[in-house]
Amino acid sequence: MSYSVKRSRCKQFFRVMRITTLLLFVFIFCMHAENSSSQNVNVTIKRSNTELENVLNDIEKQTDYLFIYNKFVNVDRKVSVNLKKASLEEVLANLFAGTDVKYSVDGSYILLSAGGTTTTIPLSAQQGKTVSGVITDINGEPIIGANVVEKGSESVGTVTDVDGKFTLALDKPTATLVVSYIGYLTKEVPVGSQSVLKIILSEDTQNLEEVVVIGYGSVKKSDLTGAVGSIQVDKVQGISVKSVDQMLQGRTSGLYMVQNSGMPGASSTVRIRGGNSISGGNEPLYIIDGMPVYPSADASQTALSPLNSIPTSDIESIEVLKDASSTAIYGSRGANGVIIVTTKKGKSGKTSVAFDAYWGIQNIYKKYDLLDSRSFERLANEALVNSGGAAIYDESLIPATTDWQDLTSNKNALTQNYQLTVSGGNDKTTFLTSFNYFDQEGVIKASEMKKYAFRANIDHKISSTINLGLSLTMTKVDNNRVGNSVLQSRLTTPPNLPVMQDDGSYTFSDNNGVITFDNPVGVINEKVDWHTSFRSLNNAFVEWNIIKGLKFKSSFGIDIDYATNKSYNPRSVYSGSQKSGEAKKVSNNTYTWINENILTYTNTWGVHSFTGMVGYTQQQSTYDGFNAGSYGFLNDNLQMNNLGSGTTYTAPGSEVKKWALNSYLARVNYTVNNKYLLTASIRADGSSRFGSDNRWGYFPSAALAWRASEEPFIKDLNIFSNLKPRVSFGITGNQDGIGTYPAYALLGSNGYVAGGDKVTGYYPSQVANTNLKWETTSQFDAGIDFGFFNNRLTVVIDGYYKKTRDLLLKVKVPGSSGFSSGLKNIGEVENKGFELAINATPIEGDFTWNTSLNLTYNKNKVLDLGDVSFIYPSQPGQDETGIHLGRIIQVGQPLGTFYGYVYDGLFSTTDDIASSAQPTAKPGDIRYKDISGTDGVPDGVINDLDRTIIGCAQPKLFGGFNNTFSYKNFDLNVNTIFTIGNDVYNGTRVTMENMQGSTNMFASTMNYWTPDNQNAPLPRPLRSKAVMRVSNQYVENGSYLRFQNITLGYNVPAEFLNFTKYVSGLRVYASLQNFFTITSYSGDNPEVSKYGQDNLGAGYDAFSYPFAKSVLFGLNVKF
Template sequence: MHNFEKVNPAIRILASFITCFFVFIPFLGLAQVPTQPTINSKLKGKVTDSRTKESLPGVNVKIKGVTNSTITDATGEFELITGQKFPYTLIISYVGYKTIELFVDGSPVAISLEEISNQLNDIVVVGYGTQKRSDVTGSVSSVSQTSLKQPVSSIDQALKGAAPGIQVTQTSGQPGGGVSIRIRGGSSIQGGNEPLYVIDGFPVYNSTSSAGTLSGIPVNPLSSINPADIETVDILKDASATAIYGSRGANGVVIITTKKGKSNLTVLNYEASFGIQSIRKKVDVLNARDFSILRNEALFDANPALGPNQYLSQAQISQLGEGTNWQDAALRDAATQTHQISLSGGSEKVRYLLSGNYVKQDGIIKNTDFKRLGFRANVDARPYENLKVSASLTFNKSDANVAPGGIIGSLLIMPPTASIYDANGGYTLRNPFENIFANPIATILEQTNQSTTNRLLGTAFAEYSIIPGLTVKVLFGADVNNIAEKSYVPSTIYEGSLTNGSAGRGSLNSYSWLNENTVNYAKTIGKHTFDVLAGFTQQEYTRENFTAAAQNFIVDDLGPDGLSGGATLVKPGSDATDWILHSYLGRINYNYNNLYYATASIRTDGSSRFGKGNKWGYFPSAALSWKISNESFFSSLSETISDLKLRTSFGTTGNLEIGEYQSLATLGTYTYIIGNSILTGFSPNRIGNPNLSWETTYQYDAGIDIGFAANRIQLTLDGYYKKTTDLLLNVEIPWTSGYPSSLQNYGSVQNTGFEIGINTKNLTGALLWNTGLNVSINRNKVLTIGNGASSYINGNYIIRVGEPLGSFFGNVTNGILQTGEEAEKGKYTGNAVPKAGDRLYRDVNTDGSFTTAADKDIIGNAQPDFIFGLTNTFSWKGFDLSVILQGAYGNQILNTNRQNLELFTGQQNAAASAKDRWTPANPSQVLPRAKLDPAPVFSDRFIEDGSFLRVQNVTLGYSLPRSLLSRLKLSRAGIFVSGQNLLTWTNYTGFDPEVTSGSNVSPGTDAGIYPVSRTVSAGVRIGF
């Protein structure tokens, strides 16, 4: 193991370097200030928007070939002391507008700039560099600014429906909760399926987990990044784009670039918003009267001799009201607020951006919330013409009060006849009706489940140009995380009464440092353009965690901060892991006359995670594209087809996300009783595998980019084939080894798919209307699994050759047994003594009877037939409107809540649909009878259609006209209202069709987790 002492010095050196950089680099702009030229002439003028005719403040006006420059004032006017004689050429540039060169021979001048709505898309960030979009040979999607401006707490939430090939699923509605992303489908069974995130050059893997020591509730690591700080998000999808990341590129790469300062433009921006969140829908359950009737039926079925009213008499039932609505008692309308401030600017030599943000989001479940306080500093400097240095540093502190695990399920099944408080005003410790469930309101309000995360992420690099076209770049970075959790269950609630109070503390500290050394050479020789990249990178990661707990407290006052007050100490736990990754990489981009493009890359990774014989892996890729629209013979079609490019690529990537030390034999701790003593010892608990290696994904991609009508209509089509081999699976091995299984490289999975992306400029002029549509189709199939087996069953899921991952495996319902059918069909109920009203099941193996284990079949799948996103943006006279829709079709969801609510036992509450259950007077063919102790059967009854269409976001804003801004001495000012998750159309009966949880082998499960909320907010934006 690589201990922390080896990592810590590097972090300290990097921290010192970054600190010195931010302290001293601003002064570089003061060096070598040229002497002002003799004033010979002045140039005056005004710059306006070509469409609105409004003046543009802050426009940079420069004389070509010399250093003289100025910026326009609040009215768009400028005065430039030129030191030059007419005529000469001006260069006029402004963010969001086309840069122009203007020949002038006198003063004053009137200048008109044309807005570029897709300027940010002209340059695409790829691995270890940037490219013009027209030069990209791989499959790369860029997220629009409309999506990035959504009021979300985490950037990955803004990716919903934002680009083709990207499926975003929120795994919890908990404030700051986790999000799962799949790029072109999931390929791994026991490894990771999340993409690699690269934040300002630093690779981060999002495991969507908290410390994992106490609450077990996922808290999203990316929620520590302020979305307002992000300039662009580029998504690398095919192997040509991702192979440069080698053993971490199989699941795609999301490159996040934060905002930078602009030369000669000082801007102070402030934005604030306030909103209200509410539950999108509640699950209908029985009220007190209907529940009592059901319980009477269940008791009578179990013991008819005691009569039909064993629980309550009909007179008592008639006097009952609605009873306790546990959902209403636990849920609330919750407030949210955000505040963001940034200062940016600079000179020709130094540019900077400083920002701060504060987010407070109360949860819709009481006693839950999320807060984040963050700071960012980005500085770029060019002290000399051939030297560029840059640093990016962010610190965020986030705090979350987390809902107790399984609390939603408890709220649904708690009988409405139970009360929250007893006669003395204290909590009812347990249901007084002989029910085993604790009081969920007491659990929510009195338990402590807190998580605090401190994160420091920084990168700094120096780039030196040796000769024209040849640059050397050295980058250092560090990612330091500290997560602390604490929990307390007081003795005053049912769970704590069993232990007289229990407290726990946990911490997880992780440290990662990165060093990248690259050389880039770009050269154009006639019609041939070359861009060559070579480099060596190294990254090291260390993680340490610790837990401690105590029980049996005299008082509850100290909570989790007073472990020493517990008379019974719980055995503490600790762990430490680390890994190292060394890599060599190279890439060549070739362009012939802006017609034919070729890209070839290779990366070699050496990872400490894998076996002694397989530490190194090699990941090559190649891509070709043909810009047909630049051919001379294409000119006759240019008025109709303005752009046309064909692309194709092939390559291999890897997946090393399996955890540390999986190739090694390990020891486990065990407790032994010898005599009267309790002793702790060690024994082997895993067999080693020195040949363990990464999963390898081979991917083919073919695409076409086409533009119509001067690119007012842009269409991108991609088809791909992905095959992942050497899957990491626990394979059964002979028991003579002393172990039941071993982690080995077995099996393969394929993903094939088709993606469509359409962007249109429907209206131009005073009224602007742009539309973006993307549709993604992916088909997943298991090709082989370990040891030649045809299937592998994991609880309610099956991995079967020829079927997709995420297949549900259970029994098939076949109606309800009716009176008089007991002898004929009773054998299909699975009951020894069948009764009318029992559920019937299909005899899958056709042996003439039904048994739960033998008659299972595939009853659904979590993979959607297709996913889609639709964005419309409108702009007119200062008003702007954006509407984002997203959805999925064809996937199924396991509704775990429905499974629990349709037992009809009378010992817990049931779904409102139970009112239509089978009774002699209501011979239902859908719902069974009430039964005190049914044997739960997992069946297709609980697999529901998860298709949905959602209005993900609607934002309406108004910006003050520039003429008014100039009088107010503001650069911008506006207000906006926004709605998140406003409307959802779905047949799914649970809380939300998009909130799913589960592992790679058991996805598509609504396990009673925290529901997603609807949010309506309003805010203001001001710039100086």
């Protein structure tokens, strides 16, 4: 059934994959063919006025020969040579013509002598005595290009290859090697009697200059003036993380992430320093390899993170830009923060191959305890009798119980991931390609995601001044989903009903015909809901180093995003039977291109350092959507593959939308004496989305920092290895989440049938507003960076305040306009808080302990809503009659506020009722507090005026605590995340404790009120919906501490891999994911957001897809 749905798309995708792979490997083959041909005795050298030693090194690199010479040969002599594919003899004759240097070839050695002396091959070389080994860092990763020199003999030396290995012929049998590499402490190693060495270099934490990627460039971390969080990707890649966005959770301060659902492929909600907008977007801007990439919307309009298109093993670094000085360079897209992802690239040297894989099983984290058939019938009878009806079940019988939870659960759901990476290159061209396959079965049957990804990064030097680069990513995702009907009915379907009737049909009504429902087993077995997406990210650049310090880079990127949904609701399930089967096809295609042109100048004179950047960018995006459907099928055989076989067609829909953005930008970085730092930037954005009066927006920023630790009076304290206070201010904007044409007058269409013909008419559907403009966010940040004990302990503290003005909200307009509402810039929201990030290495050696802790406190508040003090989110504008999921937007309160009645226990006696505001109640009913009337004081009536603030979904404090322990070849990673002070509205409980007796409920509902059980927590059973009021009865503490990942790994020693010359490294590991959560929340998962990235629907749980715990086993192999 699913094969027919996916067949054509799969064929098309794999055809593209095959062609691309073939072309890529032809390119790699040609490149290596060129590299191999350079290993003969013909050499090409072009040098002008350079030392002779440099030319000799060039010859050694292009041949198998090694030069040996004595002190009488002047290798510092200036020479010029320009020979192409010349013989070795011709080159040597050219170099030494007119000098007293004599040369001779002896085996693989070229001997040079001068001044009447004779040069001979060293004894160690004559005897073939060599020393070899491997150089790694403390984590066992090979160090490529490390210098290995024999102490006291500067002419005897080599560098390590792509695997960190070296081989060196020694002058002295008992030599000492001097090993060095940039960023690491130089180490001297006596050879002694050893012939094979394993050398470990430690980082020079005092002098190591970490580079941080920022918008349109990079800076040394010591020169950073803004608030930027860097994810330690190498730490995360040692564990099995299913998606890139999960790599972010709990890893840096200021970033709050919620995995909205346990469904495979589900989106996450990401907030950086709180939510700024009410109706606009709150997700950060994502930059992948310099290219802005937007969340894709699948055919069901579910937002999907752009990070899902990148396999986790392909990530080189992730930076989170938080303050305005860091994000203002992105202007109208920077208000919500920016996440910059840089993928891995190839390195020159031998081609390397890596294979990463993991396998595992998932199971539902929590199974609910529900009523069995006997308890269900007893409670149902009680509800009917209490409502004035008669009992319908014979309680003397013991009916069979159907465990709908068990029948719909996918036990030991398989998860598997495979990635093959090939990289390498030469001095001109480097490449990296990867192939990834990921398959995750859901813990609910019929839910699954399969992802196929191909990625390539290629860089090529045309000349010493011009570089080219190409980045290509193709991702195909097949996703089968189960809808809300299954997630709810697997819990609520009465347990006394069988799955199938005697005639072989699925049961979809109770024995008395009181309720009808979608049989969850039937829906799982018969319904089709297949989503397919294909995304291709392509970015090419040319970089021209015009003169020293002046560089121009131009890039062009294309983002192609296709999404389709094919669904069929069959006649065999209740909802499908109402229309005799219903089929739908939906297609959403988005095409985005961007061109960026950046000119950068860098110069240093005296104590001054300067980097200036100017740029121009342009971007355009086109969306093309289509949907069609039909119902009324004779049978279910054709499903959605022939819409024309349905007897009734739903009206097809289609639309095309475009938007464009033109921008000018500039930034200056200025440093004095390597201590006083200034960063200033400005960006001008022109957007097609806004009115003619406000089409352009301007977004400036400035930041100052002082490297106080470089001051002599601070150095003399011998306390700080780093001390840097900093301050910044800037303005950013937001244009997301408000549609494509919010400022324009639009026309809609409608029609009617007259005389058998359809007549179509057009009408104004949206009022124009030429004054519409950006939401603007101003942000002030003050921070300080500490480093102690050569930065083995670092502490970063930030405090911030940001205010968003000119919120884009729908407001009421005069009825004479013909419209009920329109979009307008009104309202303000603020976020203020502080962040703390601590990184430490308390123990270092054979046993090493690395630990990090990050904490964030953020307080969000609505400051202004124009002419009103509150808005109900369910209504456009200021309509005060509706309520949406118990939500309210109110001045003085944070976004995500719960609003409802206050639960005041249960009535026990008629006297209690007589003196209450609920005179029609009976003993055992819920009592609500009478809070207010029209004059603000209790009025003896329970109505809408008695609703109040009952909770908030936003945490007061959140963060992560991560630890890595390593002992020799073993490593243990323990990652925890936590929130404090957030509430969850448990909408599942509202239904599962409704006490109506028509659907199944929690087993705890048997402890309900009766005259003999007046202290019971739940009201008497009743077929009234009054017990389902939104109240604080269902608001629970959502704080939690979760052990997100526990991974134990083992690096197989090199000596155990000597049986094969192909494997250079092997690591095996086992992981427990989401196995332990400490929380008082009674539901499945306190980390939940039923309505996805909607800022107003956060913390709402109503039959959400179950959370999963996983056991995984993996390996990393290097060849």
